[in-house]
Amino acid sequence: MFVLLAILAIGFFAYMVWRWNASGLRRECRWRQSRSEGGWTCTYCGGHVAGEARPNICIRDL
Numbered sequence: 001m002f003v004l005l006a007i008l009a010i011g012f013f014a015y016m017v018w019r020w021n022a023s024g025l026r027r028e029c030r031w032r033q034s035r036s037e038g039g040w041t042c043t044y045c046g047g048h049v050a051g052e053a054r055p056n057i058c059i060r061d062l
Ligand SMILES: [Zn+2]
Pocket: 029, 030, 042, 043, 044, 045, 046, 047, 057, 058, 059, 060
């Protein structure tokens, strides 16, 4: 039983690492600051985020 739980935990951890790699690092997004609107616009998906800080994720996947 304990071995089964350990295998499940390792599998879940590997799945989370895979998800993080697939969604967090390999992004095609290019954020460009639009001074007129006071925010950031993604030239890849067309997303727009207000604020000063540059986003490091794509809102298309949210
Ligand atoms: Zn995007």
